[in-house]
Amino acid sequence: MALSEWRRLTSGKWPTLAVIAIMLIPTLYAGLYLWANRDPYGALSQVKAAIVVQDQPAKSQNSGTIHVGPQIAHNLKDDGSFDWQEVDADTAARGVSDGSYVFSLTIPKDFSAALASTADFDPTRAPLILTTNEANNYLSSTIADQVLTRVTRSIEQNVSEQAASSFLLGFSTIHQQIKKAGEGADQLHTGLVTAQGGAGKLASGADQLKTGTDTLVDGTGKLVTGAGQLVTGTGQLVTGSGQLADGTSSLSTGANRLATAEDQLLSGQKTLNTGIGTARTGASDLHTGAVKLASGADQVAAGNQQIATLGDKIADASQTAHGQLDTIRADLVEKLKDSGLPEATQQEILAKLDEVRKPLDDLNTKVQQDRGQLDTLASGSKQVATGAHQLVEGSQKLVDGLGTAQSGSSQLVSGQQQARDGAYQLKDGAAKANSGAQQLHSGAQQVDTGARQLQTGIGQADGGARKLQTGAGQLATGAHDLQKGLGSAVTGSKQLADGLKEGLGSIPDLDQDDRDATASTIASPIKTQDVAEAKAGSYGAGLAPFFCCIGAWVGAYVMFLLVRPLSRRAIAARQGPGRTALAGWLTPAAIAVAQVLIMLTIVVRVVDISVLESVPVLLFLALTAVTFVAIVHTLNAWLGPVGQLLGLVLLVLQLASAGGTFPWQTLPTALQAVHHVLPMSYAVDGLRHLMYGAPLSDVPMDALVLGVYLIASLALTAAAAYRRRIWKVADIKPEIAL
Template identity: 45%
Template sequence: MTTIRLGLSELRRLAAGRLPRLAILAMALIPTLYAGLYLFANHDPYGNLDEVPAAVVVQDEGTTTTDPETGETLARHLGRDVADQLEDDGGFGWVETSQADAEAGVRSGRYDAALVIGPTFSADLASAGDLEPRQASLTLITNDANNYLARTIADQIVGQVRDSIAEQVGTEAADTFLRGFASIRTNLADAVDGADRLRDGATTLQDGIGTADDGAHDLADGAARAADGAATLQEKAGSLSDAAGSLDDGATRLAGGLGALRGSTADLPAQTRDLADGAAQVADGDAQVAAAGDQAAEAAQQVLPALDDARTDVGDALDEQLADLVAQGALTQEQADAVSAGVQDQVGAALDARRGDVQDAVDQVTAASAQLDELATGARQVADGADALADATPRLADGISSAADGADRLADGTGQLVDATPALVDGVGRLADGTSQVSDGATDLADGTSRLAGGAGDLVDGATDLDHGLADGLGQVPDVDDRTREDTAATIGNPVSVHDQALASAGTYGGGLAPFFLSLATWIGAYVLFLLVKPLSTRALAAGRSGLATALGGWLTPAAIGVVQVAAMFGVTTLALDIQPAHGVGTVLFLVLVSATFVAVLQALNVWLGAAGQFLGLVLMLVQLVTAGGTFPWQTIPQPLQSLHRFLPMSYAVEGLRQLLYGGSTSTVARDVAVLGVVLAVALGLTALAARRQRVWSVTRLQPELVL
């Protein structure tokens, strides 16, 4: 009760009179005025940046770019876009003007900053698309003589503009790049389809060429056999021509002899034997000629079947191979029929071109052979008749007449035979030449188809490699839709997205400074109290009260006024400035603890050091002003001051208020409360110790050297 009575006694002393009451009221409101004005002035300075004058100069001449989809030429004025963006929502109150006016305005203070957009700004930004990259530049003109923070804020604004432009240009470049990928993939997909068809066609071609190669070799073999037969026929035709000449000579002599015989038969008996001998020779020659004619006719008859067999073999082989292709699905029946008809027509045309001549030659040889047979028969009859004539002279006249007639016919027949044999020899020669050419052509065809078959194999291998290579390349090219392409381009243009995750938020700039200014205002409020309030009651000291009671009695009155200071300051902060704490009751109680602690510290300084202690309280305020970490993080201050940060009470006051105002860690608040409680107890203990010592009066106390 002694402590309370001492506090009430000091309070009655202070409130005795109108001016003292006004002084108490003024001291109660000083922290509110200090904190309120500071927080009001700094409540939301960034929200009023549009009142700060700044100049923007647009010298950009613009440029042209090509639309990647349509190929249309587009005019770009990125410098104008930047100026419009700044004027619409660029932080400062941007005004577009000339460079001379901007520089003069910044120099005179009419503008706090100026941004100059150069004439090649758009062209430089678009230069990367032409593979001639140049950095676009912005010129920021500032003057620290106007305002240092204005330059810092202007740097941030221009940095945001630069980032926005970089994001836009990067996104457009990435979009163009990805569109190129899409075109490459589309074309590559078409190439893969074409390679598939090429490979299938090459495989079908290889199979068809293999079949044609087999048929070509069969044709070459048949043509070679036909050429051999034609050569043999040519040799026989030559022998037939020689035999026909000999026969013609004999028949001519026979006709002459019989003519002479018909004219005169006087010497018939003597000549019959000669006639019989000559007739026998003629019959033998005719037999030889007839045999040669039969051989020639037989050889001629073999030529045409050989040609027909070769033609049939080629057609059958070709039809068989085409049937296989039709069965495999490589060709349709109509295509196979067209190919068969085309090849057989070409081969048939080549053979038919010579068949007529061969047929004429064969017919002539056959006819000549028949005539030779008749001639041989007639010659034999002549021989028999001559022999019979030799035996039967009486019938000689009739026989001579018949022989003369037969000799005439023989002469005519041999003459025809002689006339026909050159044509036969010529036709057989042409046949031999034609079949030889056919054989050579068929051999060349077989060689060509063999080489073509090898080339077809290489084509199949190449087409397969091409197909696989294109397919692998297609798999490596990304397939993106329009939405994915746009999202990818946006990500490349702006690869990092910063998401604010505030575990505790101050809300406004003023809210961020509130813990520091409230703590500082509380110290100032405690400091000014001891300009009026006595730290210790003189009556209590003179009455011999205990040191602790006297200390608590001197502390109680300013602590009570400190509660009023806290209440007024908290009311203005929350109601007038709209800074709403996350823990309202906790904030008030913590501020009461801070005020009580600061009062105890200043009381101890005043009790122990007097006027020097009061001055030291002002020095401590200044030191805590820079060490409490109220504005910048305390880790940024010089090392010697960092050590003081850990030992001065305002550091813990600022820290605790931040946790309570923004909804931070309660464990941190508990630690701060503990530290401030310890400081409060230590300060009161030191004051109690000083009060005990001051119960003894000294000359220095009665006559202090310095009084404030």
């Protein structure tokens, strides 16, 4: 089936080109973006920035003349971090406004004077004016941070300890910020108290939901018991109707023999009427035959009476079962109302029950009709037995008085004619009774089949109710855990607010002497050492795991614009659902592996992003791609176009929650929870460890999570293939089509 789908996709020139285009989409998505952002910080030397030097020389009583503005500009140009252009203030303002310069740095005219003031014990903070315009580029402020780093370095090289002491005035700013942080911690504490109250309400509602699901499970259990009783009753009805059919068949055979005997007897009576000479001998024989006939007629009458009695019992059982169906349906309506299921689902279940009940109603009507016919048959056979006894008496009289032989013979011929007619009526009635009994047996079998289907459906409903009960219990437990966790958070936020207030008093308020003493240490170079367990190397390499995963998802998404999720031919041929699901997944999975192979080759060879472990990265990325294909495959198999739309929604949700750029801990609480659930988070984490040479302790868990998603998705797709074996109107004419 997978090879057949592949042949369909490559059956012509344009379909083949479409498959090739789909293979290149992840490469275009990830490759172009990573190429464009491979090392933006390394190319800042091409970014034009304006520097405006308005600084004027300043004289200090203790340090002499100070003029550091031109020196700062010179050092920045020599540093080469940006393409610095020294211009006047108007040119810089126009350039930042129209985008000619990303930002501008202005050294005011009193900059040196402010630095000199520290040496004269009249400290003034030296101002620097940084002008940005985020309308030209949102990251201009971020890039400007690089400027502050370069300027700080330049100041450290050119400003004396007096200038460094002016920086210590920033302690007052720190004091104010910590004060604001304390106020924010108080607000956080208040918000957490409110959230704790909401969590209590959530826990209470979850407990009520748990109680409701317990009631629902109890009701579905009773339905299962009632359905079992119904199946038992219909089985008894099938058995009884089979016995009735066998009895009426035997009756029909006996009636045929009786009719034949009546024909022969009538012929003999006519012969007797023409041959009175042998009347005495014939009358004696007639008397003997009449006795036997009376005995046989009694037996037939008794058998017909038993059949009629059995028919009455079956009719009564059918009528009772019919009444029980009304009671079961009424109980089911009440249980469905109490279950909280959607109205549409309730109506669908009731419609299925009414559909199963229709042949039961028809069967009951037929049974009640045949009941009257069987009673008529029993009455007729009784009349035949009575006539046979009358025949015995007549034949005895014939033996006793041949003097009236001619008259008696004529009467006997007439009576025998009536007996013959009754025998044929008995024959016809027995044939009709046998036909009705056969129809009754066939209808009973249909009723039994419908009852068993109803029992199966109610069993499935009971299983779903029990799953709902389990989920409600888990929700209640989680809600109570959330309430307890928020209680701990309230305590922690209170401790945070108190700690910030206590820490505010620990910030030193330095005087001039303390600042001068500390300035000598600040002005000295500080040696730092960066220790990194793993390092991406560039901005593009840092984003590579995230955008490779996005490219794999986009590739899986667009693939099902061309590939069929499930083979209709396989479903129509009653292929196994697991085999159908696996065949529908194999072809797009193979294309997905080709997608990531091309994408990784371009990222490494063309974009020049270094990957330390190429083969493990390729294998992990292939696992990610086939897992994403399985997820999108499942959505399309179950929901069709709606599933395709949900695939796009999942992509957007994972873009926000995967933590591909900023740490996931910076996400809102709700997205942090989503981060731990969706598969792209684990795919990005695994690729980072493999690409950057980090310890691989987390990679097996990431691969395990993706494997679980893969297996679960294939299982759900198999379930969708099984469900598709029953065609619905929506499958032929869907409400939404892409």
